[in-house]
Amino acid sequence: MIGILALQGAYEAHAKALTSLGAEAKLIRRPDQLHGLDGLILPGGESTTFLRHLERDGFFAVLYEFVRQTPTFGTCAGVILLAKEVHNPSQASLGALDITVERNAYGRQLDSTILVTPTELPGGPLEMIFIRAPRITRTGPVVQTLATRDVHLEGKQVRSPILIRQGHLLAATFHPELSADTRIHQFFLQMVAKRQALTSALPAESL
Numbered sequence: 297m298i299g300i301l302a303l304q305g306a307y308e309a310h311a312k313a314l315t316s317l318g319a320e321a322k323l324i325r326r327p328d329q330l331h332g333l334d335g336l337i338l339p340g341g342e343s344t345t346f347l348r349h350l351e352r353d354g355f356f357a358v359l360y361e362f363v364r365q366t367p368t369f370g371t372c373a374g375v376i377l378l379a380k381e382v383h384n385p386s387q388a389s390l391g392a393l394d395i396t397v398e399r400n401a402y403g404r405q406l407d408s409t410i411l412v413t414p415t416e417l418p419g420g421p422l423e424m425i426f427i428r429a430p431r432i433t434r435t436g437p438v439v440q441t442l443a444t445r446d447v448h449l450e451g452k453q454v455r456s457p458i459l460i461r462q463g464h465l466l467a468a469t470f471h472p473e474l475s476a477d478t479r480i481h482q483f484f485l486q487m488v489a490k491r492q493a494l495t496s497a498l499p500a501e502s503l
C-alpha cells in the first residue's frame with residue numbers, strides 16, 4: 297500500500313503507474329492517513345504550496361518522522377521537500393536526503409525538456425520529462441547516483457545527478473509518472489519490498 301501526497305500537483309498519474317504494477321495506491325491529504333503505509337510518493341508541483349499545506353494539523357512534523365523510517369520517493373518538487381538544503385530561495389524542507397538543491401536552476405531554455413538518458417536501472421535509456429526542475433548541486437557520501445544530466449550553465453559544462461537513492465529514499469528531479477515507462481516506479485516498489493523483508497526478519501525490539 298503506497299501513499300501519494302495529494303495536496304497539490306501530479307498525484308493522479310503516480311496512482312495509475314502504481315496500480316498498473318499491481319500495487320495499491322492511496323491518496324494522502326491528512327497526517328493520520330500516513331499510518332500503515334508501506335511507502336510514500338511526494339509528487340511534483342510547487343514546493344512552496346506543499347509547504348503551506350503542510351503547516352496545517354501538524355502535518356509537517358508527522359511527515360518529518362515518516363520519511364526517516366519509511367521508503368519515500370520524491371519527484372521534482374518532492375525532491376525539494378526531501379532535501380537537506382534548498383537554495384533559490386532557501387526554504388524549509390524535511391531534510392532527510394543529504395543533498396543540496398537549487399530550485400528552477402536550469403535557465404529558461406533548459407528548464408522544461410524531454411531527454412532520453414541512460415541510467416543504472418536495467419532496460420536501456422529512459423525517457424525523462426523535466427518541468428521547471430530543481431538541480432541537485434551537492435550529494436552527500438551515502439547518496440548513490442543512478443543517472444546524471446550534462447548542461448551548459450554560465451559557460452561551463454556541469455554534470456548533475458537527476459536520479460538518486462539514499463537507503464530507503466529515492467529521488468528523481470523529473471516526472472517519471474508522465475512517461476509510459478514504469479521502470480522507476482517498479483524500482484521503488486522493489487525498494488519497498490526489500491525493506492519489508494528486512495524489517496519482518498528483525499525482532500520487533502530492534503526496530
Ligand code: GLN
Pocket residue numbers: 339340341342343344371372373374376399400427428429430
Ligand atoms: N519549480 C517547482 C518548485 O520549485 C518544482 C516543479 C515541479 O515539481 N515540476 O517547487
